[in-house]
Amino acid sequence: MYTKEFLAQLYKKLYTIRVFESRCIQLYRQGLIRGYFHPYLGEEAIAVGACAAIERHDYITSTHRGHGHCIAKGAKVKFMVAELLGKKTGYCKGLGGSMHIADLAVGNLGANAIVGANLPLGVGAALASSMKKDGKVTVVFISDGASNNGVFSESMNLAAIWNLPLITIVENNQYAVSTPITQSTCEANLFKRGEALGITSQQIDGNDVLTVYETVKNFAEHCRRGEGPFLIEAITFRHGGHHVNDPGLYMPKEKLDYYMSIDPIKRGRQYLLEKGGASDNEVKEIEATVEKNMEEAIRFAQSSDELAFDDFLAIVEGY
Amino acid sequence: MAREILYREALNEALREEMRRDPTVFLMGEGIAERGGSYKVTVDLLKEFSPQRVIDTPIAEASFTGAGVGAAIAGMRPVVEILFIDFTMLILDQIINQAAKYKFMSGGKAPVPFVLRSQGGVGNGLAAQHSESLEALFYHIPGLKVVMPSTPYDAKGLLKSAIRCDEPVIFLEHKLLYMTKGDVPEAEYTINFGQADIKKRGKHATIIAWSNMVPRSLDAAAKLANEGIDVEVIDPRTLVPLDKATILASVRKTERVVIVQEAVRRGGVASDIASIIQAEAFDYLDAPIEIVAGLNSPVPFNLSLESRVVPREEDIINAVKKVMYI
Ligand SMILES: Cc1ncc(C[n+]2csc(CCOP(=O)(O)OP(=O)(O)O)c2C)c(N)n1
Numbered sequence: 200m201y202t203k204e205f206l207a208q209l210y211k212k213l214y215t216i217r218v219f220e221s222r223c224i225q226l227y228r229q230g231l232i233r234g235y236f237h238p239y240l241g242e243e244a245i246a247v248g249a250c251a252a253i254e255r256h257d258y259i260t261s262t263h264r265g266h267g268h269c270i271a272k273g274a275k276v277k278f279m280v281a282e283l284l285g286k287k288t289g290y291c292k293g294l295g296g297s298m299h300i301a302d303l304a305v306g307n308l309g310a311n312a313i314v315g316a317n318l319p320l321g322v323g324a325a326l327a328s329s330m331k332k333d334g335k336v337t338v339v340f341i342s343d344g345a346s347n348n349g350v351f352s353e354s355m356n357l358a359a360i361w362n363l364p365l366i367t368i369v370e371n372n373q374y375a376v377s378t379p380i381t382q383s384t385c386e387a388n389l390f391k392r393g394e395a396l397g398i399t400s401q402q403i404d405g406n407d408v409l410t411v412y413e414t415v416k417n418f419a420e421h422c423r424r425g426e427g428p429f430l431i432e433a434i435t436f437r438h439g440g441h442h443v444n445d446p447g448l449y450m451p452k453e454k455l456d457y458y459m460s461i462d463p464i465k466r467g468r469q470y471l472l473e474k475g476g477a478s479d480n481e482v483k484e485i486e487a488t489v490e491k492n493m494e495e496a497i498r499f500a501q502s503s504d505e506l507a508f509d510d511f512l513a514i515v516e517g518y
Numbered sequence: 519m520a521r522e523i524l525y526r527e528a529l530n531e532a533l534r535e536e537m538r539r540d541p542t543v544f545l546m547g548e549g550i551a552e553r554g555g556s557y558k559v560t561v562d563l564l565k566e567f568s569p570q571r572v573i574d575t576p577i578a579e580a581s582f583t584g585a586g587v588g589a590a591i592a593g594m595r596p597v598v599e600i601l602f603i604d605f606t607m608l609i610l611d612q613i614i615n616q617a618a619k620y621k622f623m624s625g626g627k628a629p630v631p632f633v634l635r636s637q638g639g640v641g642n643g644l645a646a647q648h649s650e651s652l653e654a655l656f657y658h659i660p661g662l663k664v665v666m667p668s669t670p671y672d673a674k675g676l677l678k679s680a681i682r683c684d685e686p687v688i689f690l691e692h693k694l695l696y697m698t699k700g701d702v703p704e705a706e707y708t709i710n711f712g713q714a715d716i717k718k719r720g721k722h723a724t725i726i727a728w729s730n731m732v733p734r735s736l737d738a739a740a741k742l743a744n745e746g747i748d749v750e751v752i753d754p755r756t757l758v759p760l761d762k763a764t765i766l767a768s769v770r771k772t773e774r775v776v777i778v779q780e781a782v783r784r785g786g787v788a789s790d791i792a793s794i795i796q797a798e799a800f801d802y803l804d805a806p807i808e809i810v811a812g813l814n815s816p817v818p819f820n821l822s823l824e825s826r827v828v829p830r831e832e833d834i835i836n837a838v839k840k841v842m843y844i
């Protein structure tokens with residue numbers, strides 16, 4: 200029931216995120232990328248499945264762990280690498296960096312370095328859509344840690360009483376930095392918080408790109424008919440520590456092994472081979488294209504200039 | 519006997535000593551217990567004290583800060599940590615409407631022995647939401663003490679006083695200072711609020727600076743000394759209360775003033791200190807007061823640009839030369 204082309208598209212995105220994060224971590228280790236860097240490794244299926252289920256003009260708001268959302272929503276990796284390297288050809292002219300990439304042309308309203316802050320912004324985008332009747336849906340990505348902040352319940356409640364076309368996806372990777380979810384809540388089934396506010400909510404396997412896709416697609420259709428909002432709790436796990444300098448030693452090995460065994464990239468590849476009937480060679484071709492594109496992106500970023508101080512001053516003129 | 523320790527170790531010692539001394543002292547914040555804090559200030563405290571006194575919180579800043587204020591009102595001495603000063607924007611009601619006014623509104627009856635520890639400033643490309651210097655926001659609010667130590671010695675002595683203080687204290691560290699070293703005595707000591715420290719004596723001009731602008735001003739002063747210019751560097755250490763006497767005495771001596779702050783220029787503490795000096799020592803001034811401050815801009819991610827939005831050593835040197843008409 201899925202075409203080979205569709206599954207290939209999903210796999211290409213999954214693999215792009217994997218390669219982007221892995222290569223950029225190397226650049227970080229070489230000292231070429233500075234500041235905070237929170238890899239999306241292990242969580243790729245959520246962004247890819249969700250963004251495949253909505254339209255290019257629909258909105259997303261993202262987090263500090265935002266590279267995957269950005270790529271899934273349609274960003275060009277060369278402008279992302281340039282941003283991470285602080286270059287003027289980057290999405291934010293090098294002013295924002297990893298935690299602040301926004302790509303308005305494809306509805307990505309931006310990553311955010313304040314945990315939870317992207318939630319009310321998403322509510323606002325959905326509010327604007329409902330006022331303008333533009334038929335757009337907003338998908339907000341947050342993680343378990345953010346769901347403990349006051350803005351979570353306030354925002355979800357607003358979305359509920361206003362019937363907004365909003366889908367909040369809680370990427371439950373079971374950690375906020377090193378704090379396991381069991382230490383930060385007495386009810387670790389986070390979808391129940393949506394239910395408590397009268398919002399249709401569902402807990403799903405966040406490592407399965409097709410499950411994410413189907414769930415978001417269904418909810419998005421309801422949203423467009425004025426039947427929002429919705430909440431999805433997507434269970435997943437980071438492949439490493441909180442950020443590139445955190446070895447994540449507190450993450451139990453058995454758990455990590457389990458989630459490695461249900462790695463979203465591996466499963467996406469399997470889907471393409473088995474459900475899509477693609478050949479090994481076709482899959483390898485996709486991978487080679489992604490890798491080549493990434494190397495070009497790195498060359499582009501490295502050969503780009505930094506924003507000149509005078510141009511910076513022109514931007515903040517009148518601030 | 520003094521030994522050299524890190525700023526972050528000095529803070530750790532202050533917390534440990536006060537927790538040993540007073541069972542009502544407890545700590546709250548994100549990742550402060552098991553992990554020992556993002557900048558390792560609270561490292562190993564969980565080994566000595568119970569999880570009830572070194573509390574890891576969920577990401578619920580407004581509520582755990584408010585809970586700290588409430589616990590203070592009810593007789594505890596909480597030290598609440600907010601990872602980055604940028605995130606204190608989430609707790610302003612609890613600080614400004616509650617902590618700062620509680621004693622006043624209760625007719626002066628109820629002390630609020632509450633300490634907020636946070637850190638600010640630029641450092642290594644953390645970008646616009648992790649790099650701000652926001653002391654002026656708290657400085658503006660009656661009822662709050664504002665402390666900004668620049669050395670390990672000051673950090674320890676002032677944090678101990680902050681914890682013993684019966685009024686809410688905003689204790690602001692700097693991310694680039696945590697790994698700096700300095701002499702700290704083995705023996706116990708505290709530093710009273712409202713006592714500036716003259717970090718370098720001099721006669722030609724007065725530099726007033728706090729937090730990470732103190733070492734930068736001292737570097738500038740060393741370069742100026744090579745050119746025969748002898749500046750005095752004053753660190754107020756506490757912005758509220760402000761040691762006007764030490765500042766004014768220096769102004770009357772040197773008759774030239776440069777104030778250096780990392781925070782953006784508009785509406786900053788430097789402007790307020792300048793206004794105090796001109797009101798109380800106008801006749802002594804030989805030149806207009808120079809303020810060296812951050813640009814009125816959010817902090818950019820790009821490192822070269824980041825270094826341009828806050829005062830550089832050369833900016834401080836130029837300002838001193840300007841007030842000396844050199
Ligand atoms: C308001 C706020 N508080 C604290 C932080 C520091 N911080 C950055 S990421 C993070 C953990 C977030 O956990 P979660 O929401 O589960 O997201 P994840 O990292 O798992 O994707 C914390 C505490 C912040 N950036 N903003």
Ligand SMILES: [Mg+2]
Nearest residue numbers: 342343344374
């Ligand atoms: Mg999480």
